Amino acid sequence: MPRRAKELSALAVSRLKNQGFFSVGGVAGLYLQVSSTNAKSWIFRTVVGGKRKEIGLGGYPDVGLSDARDKARKIKDEISQGIDPVAEKQLKKNKLRAELAKAITFKEAANQYIAIQSHGWKNAKHASQWENTIETYANPVIGNVQIKDVDEAHILKILNPIWISKNETASRLRGRLEKVLGWAIASKYRSGDNPARWKDNLEFKLAPSSKVKTIEHHPALHYDDIGSFMAKLRLLEGFGAKALEFTILTAARSGEVRGATWSEFNLDKKLWIIPAERMKAGKEHYIPLSKRAVDILKAMPVMSDNPYVFSGTKGMLSDMTLTAVLKRMGRKDITVHGFRSTFRDWAGEKTNFPREVCEHALAHRLKDKAEAAYQRGSLFDKRIGLMNEWAKYCDIVHIKADNVININEMVAV
Missing domain, CATH: 1.10.150.130 (Tyrosine recombinase, N-terminal domain)
Known part of the structure; x- marks a missing residue:
């Protein structure tokens, strides 16, 4: 019968100073290891799956004698149940590492x-x-x-x-x-x-x-006031003023105008083709240009180091440039985007152009797939007429309900 180790007390364990392994009793195989630096740690020697193993149970005195014995007994119970405590501990470490790898806020x-x-x-x-x-x-x-x-x-x-x-x-x-x-x-x-x-x-x-949802409409100018507004706008100097007028005449979004490059225009055909990547809907958009819109483009300088038609000091005009023009005119009550509403209201209430023609002019997506199929052809021809009529209407100053004056006539006088 193997000799049982003497069961040491906590005081006796604290007095162990010499380097080596000391059996402390209480649980067979439980040892206190004292190193050359007098550091102490618990070692449990046992057999797992037919192989001898030494399992560390922690340092002394952080892990006291009583706790070390409890840990050793727990390991013995696990082994008797067919559990490899070393493999189980490694499995938990691996799981923790995996959890930490997924720890993202x-x-x-x-x-x-x-x-x-x-x-x-x-x-x-x-x-x-x-x-x-x-x-x-x-x-x-x-x-x-x-x-x-x-x-x-x-x-x-x-x-x-x-x-x-x-x-x-x-x-x-x-x-x-x-x-x-x-x-x-x-x-x-x-x-x-x-x-x-x-x-x-x-x-x-x-x-x-x-x-x-509360629909927030962009503050817009009434179409009856567009003529007088345009007359004042044309008195201003600068690329911003020209870009704003061009935006109004084409019913385009300000970003589409600010980002316009010379390669997108065919002035002989009075055509502006905005590539799909610059459109909100992600589709190429054709805009017919009125004579006034073409004249604005012809008056803009072409710069060898800047591809933009309406260029700023650092390339493209900033998104606040057109808004700044409105502020210069004392019109803080309206927005640049609101002129698209002005155009749409005018087209719907003052013209006989079909709804789909007006919607296409604004590059709106049509919910009806049959309507959406008509992107060019006769629909585009009708949009030519629509944009020319809009340009003419923008030349008219409404003084009273029954009294209108053409801007060109005012200039002549």
């Missing part, structure tokens, strides 16, 4: 998603909008939360305060949260359902956008 996930997707977005402004809404509304709530732990309660805490008062922003933000979380699921940073999804989820907990 929502803010980090959002930044990674934006960095990946921004290469496919049309302009830097889109990325900026993503960053701003997430930084303003989401990060204060879940920025430092692990992406795997973000749940529906978090999403509602973000959206509820702005869902009614800023519904358009909140609705876009929800979609962005859904995409970031969707990316995290696809990238194995989290599992389960997407807590920001709308269908069969948030649609039951938030009012439909169509019920709460």
